[in-house]
Amino acid sequence: MSYDRMEGTDMSSSQEAAIRLRFSRADGSLGRLGTEKLVERALAFSAASSGAAILFVIAFVFMKAYPLLARDGLAWLARADWDGAVMEAWWNPDFWRFGALPLLVGTFATTTGALMVAVPLGVGCAIILSEVAPPGLGRILATAVRLLSGVPSVIFGLVGLTVVVPFVQKTFITEELGLRYVDVPLDGQSLLAGSLVLAFMIIPFVVAVSADAMRSVPESYRFGGLALGMTKWRTIAKLVIPPALPGIVAGIVLATARGIGEAIAMAMVAGGLANIPHLDRGFVAFLEPVRTLASAIVENGEGMSVLQVESALFSLGATLLVVSVVTSILARAAFSRLRTKTGLATERAI
Amino acid sequence: MARLSFAHVRSRFWMAACWVSAAVVLAVCAGIVLAMAARGIGALEPSFFTTDPQPSFEESLAGGIRAPLAGSVILAVSGILAVFLPSLGAAIYLAEYMDEQKLGTRAIRLGLEVLAGVPSVVFGFWGLAVFSQPIFAFLSDSAGGDATSAFGRSFLVGALVMAVHILPFVVKVMEEAIRAVPRALREAGYALGLTKWRMIKRVVLPSAAPGIVTAIVLGLGLIVGDTAIVWLTVGGTMTMSGADAWWLPHNWLPVLKGTGSTLTTFIFYSSPAGEGNAPGKAYGAAFVLLALVVALNAFVAWIGRQRSIKAQ
């Protein structure tokens, strides 16, 4: 090749003028960039309107809750009369003394009861799913868990009402018991039935998220443990569960959030009374009806035409909003501690 | 037989406990399906699908699920239509354009996360209150014809509330699908001289299509399975209040502006918890609903399998 290597670098101005433009736009037009900007704006707009929808939901709920909050502060959360207050508000336009404590207690009790069942069962099931089950059984189990998470809550309610509630009534409630405690109806619709039904509604969250977290623990941990002569169980308990713990906690937090928010199934099986279970009655407390925050919104929904009831129901909604914000922050914190790789199911659950 | 050490006994005990919990979960799942089948299959005659619910104390006269089944379909389709474009736009923006450093975009992300955790009953009640405002009267038939308030309950209202309710979830799944498109494909698109939007439109979206369809199907499942929002915002009428012959095109608008029921509210209403008191019919409807949900799940799983076969 006979060309001078550096010839091209300093071009004379006449050569420069002779360049045929290949990729510059001498006319200064934007070409497609105009459309690009337009599209980006449109997409940003749809993202921003999603954001606006959120703000609108939150602002509206608090706005409607405001009349009660302004008059009563947070005192309505600590007072213990709900059903009577709703009745009274129907005919007394100046009545604002609502008491949501029974609903808080009902929500807390059903969710705690459900967690007491769902956490051990769910974690055990997750251990089988991620550590023990052969592929075939694992697929069946995973399908069952997915199916359980897809079953609409009204079906849980229906099965609960026609299977669990009669079971509770037949097994635990005797005529003698009914005569002794006449102040609350003991008909099977109860805290116990509610907790049992809720437990199986929230189990899929515990199983899916925990199993995912356990699967993301490196194989080498397990080999290491087994090579040291540890039993299968010790390997799982000492080497697999600890690194997966943040994931398991996140699963439990998500399950809790789901439990707190469940309305329809709880309205169907937990009983139609805003009642604080009487702990002094021992086990009978579990057989008493309760009502949760979420199910109160469904069951007292017809009271929306009354200003005070509407405001009270929106105050319940605001409480649920605050709780769900707190739980999503907690779940987020738990996930950020889960440094290992997590799969799709985990991400999708939050 | 060799004596087992304490460690082995303990290991066996706990492993057995794990097996028992797995068995309980399986049994409950099977139990629900079997309960639906055992009590619901009896109701599944052809007339169950071709007659509307009738108010009756006699279960045999309580009719079928034609209107609620149609209601589920109408609500699901209109809800998805309402949510599709905004969610796809938001997902593309979040996955492709968003500057993670900017405060506004971080706020949107946090907001979507919060919205995803809000129970559906809150949305239902919110929607009922919002769409009862007089300016939204065009969405629902006003009960008494007065202009001071809207009825606030109709398929249109329900669909809009559903759209807001499922938006964060749909956006999340779509965004995941878009982000999963390999970098190599994007680079190939850019290297051919495509602008960013053309690259997204021609390369990313076609590649992410199965994931976007998955998001839609999962969204359909959420709408079909929800009760609280329907109960509060679509109204408690068992049949279409807009027009009985909902399938005739000229009746579509009245039907959408009218109230009705879906499978879920039909079940709620016909169960001992509601007033219908026709548990056999409720189980029949529950069986149909469960079959629908299973079919949607199976479809999602099928899409996933197709995708992994293609990837090989």
Next chain:
Amino acid sequence: MNDVAEVVLPAVPTAGTASVDVACEPWAVQAAGVSSWYGSNQVLKDVDICIPQRRITALIGPSGCGKSTFLRCVNRMNDLIRGFRMQGTVSVHGEDINGPQVDVTLLRRTVGMVFQHPNPFPMSVYDNIALAVREHKPSINRDELDGIVEQSLKDAHLWDEVKDRLSGSALGLSGGQQQRLCIARALAVKPEVLMLDEPCASLDPIATGKIEELLLQLRERYTIIIVTHNLAQARRISDEMAFFLMGEMLEQGPTQQVLAAPQREETAAYLDGSYG
């Protein structure tokens, strides 16, 4: 919305007219004083290089030496990477690629690129090629498009193998076929420079041989820049060679000359196999 965009587009220059200018432009690509950074990490240090037209230029050097980064500077693919920064000038046929009026999409059509791993789009063989063509010429009719698809596939020596399965998924092709499809796709938009970033890295020897043979034929019509780890490959196909080490371009010259009598010790050491 799309149609509006297409109407605004001016006529796009095609490779056919390029031959007129060849005489006054011996260099297809020139870089002067190019330094670049990913964040605070400097990957190119004051690189000067001249790539001759209608030749195959091989960029060689150990991995991480900046060869690929240099390629990605030429068609501005690095713009897509957050934190990337570049100094110095790169010009293609004398036209500054960072000039204020540059339309990057037109630049990338002029300078085509093929990647290390075959990356066909998950669609049919036909659509893989038609996509880019339609994008740049939306009003194209079916016959014309068929013609371009066929010609591109023939140019990439792939036509005979895929002519009966144009509507089948491109992902069903073998690795070597996929890579030739990617070359065909790059050729379909009529570039003037074709850059290949280790195109044979994931291919077997037979597929590699087919691609090398193809490149030798394409060199009559295109300026080819190829990044390769494979010295034997560089020896077989390149006319010109540039040696990169630690972000610097140490030596450039005709391939035979560099291989026979390297000017720098580092080049000699690399050719002896002292670096990875």
